[in-house]
Amino acid sequence: MEAPKNEHWKVLKSEYLAHKPWFTVRCEEVKLPNGNIIPEYYIFEYPEWINVIAITKEQKFVFISQYRHGLGVSAYELCAGVCEKEDESPLVSAQRELWEETSYGNGKWSKLMEIGVNPSTHTNLTHCFLATDVEPISTQHLEATEDLTVHLLTLEEVKELLLNDQIKQALHTAPLWKYLAINHLI
Amino acid sequence: MEAPKNEHWKVLKSEYLAHKPWFTVRCEEVKLPNGNIIPEYYIFEYPEWINVIAITKEQKFVFISQYRHGLGVSAYELCAGVCEKEDESPLVSAQRELWEETSYGNGKWSKLMEIGVNPSTHTNLTHCFLATDVEPISTQHLEATEDLTVHLLTLEEVKELLLNDQIKQALHTAPLWKYLAINHLI
Numbered sequence: 001m002e003a004p005k006n007e008h009w010k011v012l013k014s015e016y017l018a019h020k021p022w023f024t025v026r027c028e029e030v031k032l033p034n035g036n037i038i039p040e041y042y043i044f045e046y047p048e049w050i051n052v053i054a055i056t057k058e059q060k061f062v063f064i065s066q067y068r069h070g071l072g073v074s075a076y077e078l079c080a081g082v083c084e085k086e087d088e089s090p091l092v093s094a095q096r097e098l099w100e101e102t103s104y105g106n107g108k109w110s111k112l113m114e115i116g117v118n119p120s121t122h123t124n125l126t127h128c129f130l131a132t133d134v135e136p137i138s139t140q141h142l143e144a145t146e147d148l149t150v151h152l153l154t155l156e157e158v159k160e161l162l163l164n165d166q167i168k169q170a171l172h173t174a175p176l177w178k179y180l181a182i183n184h185l186i
Numbered sequence: 187m188e189a190p191k192n193e194h195w196k197v198l199k200s201e202y203l204a205h206k207p208w209f210t211v212r213c214e215e216v217k218l219p220n221g222n223i224i225p226e227y228y229i230f231e232y233p234e235w236i237n238v239i240a241i242t243k244e245q246k247f248v249f250i251s252q253y254r255h256g257l258g259v260s261a262y263e264l265c266a267g268v269c270e271k272e273d274e275s276p277l278v279s280a281q282r283e284l285w286e287e288t289s290y291g292n293g294k295w296s297k298l299m300e301i302g303v304n305p306s307t308h309t310n311l312t313h314c315f316l317a318t319d320v321e322p323i324s325t326q327h328l329e330a331t332e333d334l335t336v337h338l339l340t341l342e343e344v345k346e347l348l349l350n351d352q353i354k355q356a357l358h359t360a361p362l363w364k365y366l367a368i369n370h371l372i
Contacts, residue, residue, distance in 0.1 A: 001262075001343055001346055001347055001350075001352065003259075003260060003261070003352070004251030004252075004260045004261065004262060004335060004337070005260060006251050006252050006253045006260040006333065006334070006335060007253060007260075007333075008253050008258070008260070009253060009255055020226070022226075022227075022228055022307075023211075023213075023226070023228045025209075027209075028255075030255065032331065032333045033253075033333055034330075034333050036330045036331055036333075038331050040206070040208075040209070041208075041255060042208055042209045043255065043256055044256070065190030065191075065192050066190075066192050067192045067193060067194050067195060067219075068302075068305035068306045069195055069214075069216065069227060069229065069306065069307075070229055070230070070302070070304060070305050070306050070307045070308045070309055071302055071305040071308070071309065071311070072194070072309075073189075073305065074189060074190045074191060074192040074193075074194070075189070075190065075305060076187075076190055113351055113359070114351045114354075115351070115354055115355070115356040115359055116256070116257055116354045116355060116356060117303060117304055117356060118256060118303055118304075118355065118356075118357070119254035119256050119257040119259065119261060119354045119355050120254045120255065120256050120355075121208075121255075121256045122256045122257070123256055123257065123258075125257070125354070126356070144220075144222045145218065145222055145224050147192065147193075147218045147219055147220050147222075148192070149190060149192060151190070157187055160187055161187055162364075164187075165299055165300045165301070166187065166189070167301075168300075168301055168302045168305045168311070169301070169302060169304065169305050169306075170301040170302060170303060170304075170312070170356040170357045170360045171304070171356045173299070173301055173360040173364070174356045174359040174360040174363060177360060177363035177364045177366075177367050178348075178359070178363045180363075180367045181363050181366045181367035181372045182372060184370070184372075186367045186368060186370075
């Protein structure tokens with residue numbers, strides 16, 4: 001289908017409030033096509049992100065769990081991370097993150113979808129990959145600020161987590177439900 | 187499955203940087219269970235959000251399109267909004283938003299899922315509803331800052347949008363893919 005034709009906003013003023021790795025924020029005064037003005041609209045800038053549905057040769061899903069301070073819960077998640085400047089492509093970022101966070105690698109990789117964490121306020125997209133036939137290729141290489149546990153889950157366990165709303169991160173539930181839907185696994 | 191047992195972080199310092207309707211931010215110094223300290227961790231506070239997969243008696247999906255300034259694109263989306271303090275429940279918020287943004291209402295409502303926009307940095311959850319057999323009950327009641335178009339789409343059109351990554355908002359792709367998966371529509 002054709003993209004919708006809603007008119008873009010006009011930026012009347014734009015100012016950076018902060019320019020830090022996880023907190024780069026612009027405040028803008030914008031004019032809508034209907035003439036209305038929003039005096040303070042906040043935009044959050046981030047690099048592109050990635051995540052991976054990784055499935056081992058034994059048909060186990062490679063999940064991680066970690067404490068998530070925004071919601072204040074410990075939760076199951078996909079392996080996910082940031083596209084670093086040195087990475088040649090989002091695929092390379094995803095392969096690096098899977099290896100660093102879980103020690104898994106190799107396998108067959110394909111792009112599953114591309115979504116935004118919040119297109120109204122965030123500048124970045126998340127590139128979601130599917131990796132099948134992955135295998136352990138080393139030990140974890142966590143950053144000092146990463147504190148996570150690796151879990152190997154069966155398809156039934158993944159479905160149970162999804163059906164019980166136990167996977168809270170929308171950037172992860174979206175590709176997982178797409179994977180189940182297009183492969184008729186539910 | 188049981189919730190994972192990753193230990194929570196200890197907050198050493200917490201300070202509000204801003205306290206505005208769409209920009210309430212805390213900066214915290216936190217200590218991880220492994221002893222490492224993150225000196226500046228940013229938390230974004232929002233009220234709960236809702237969105238709705240609304241389907242008319244004629245089996246048309248009620249979508250909207252609007253310009254999204256973060257990504258700088260005009261995009262198809264579900265009807266979505268914020269739980270206002272006056273709303274008795276997220277269901278009431280969702281029914282109010284569907285009416286305000288699209289003029290549709292009535293029908294049969296059920297909760298489809300509950301997800302976070304980003305559990306690592308955002309404090310809120312999004313409550314996703316399914317509403318079937320909705321019908322026009324009035325005209326749109328848009329806020330001054332809302333500039334959106336209503337579209338009635340067929341199931342085939344919705345599937346095409348999803349398969350072509352034309353629905354960018356992860357909070358919307360997640361419930362849509364779940365809806366397709368559990369109803370075996372793909």
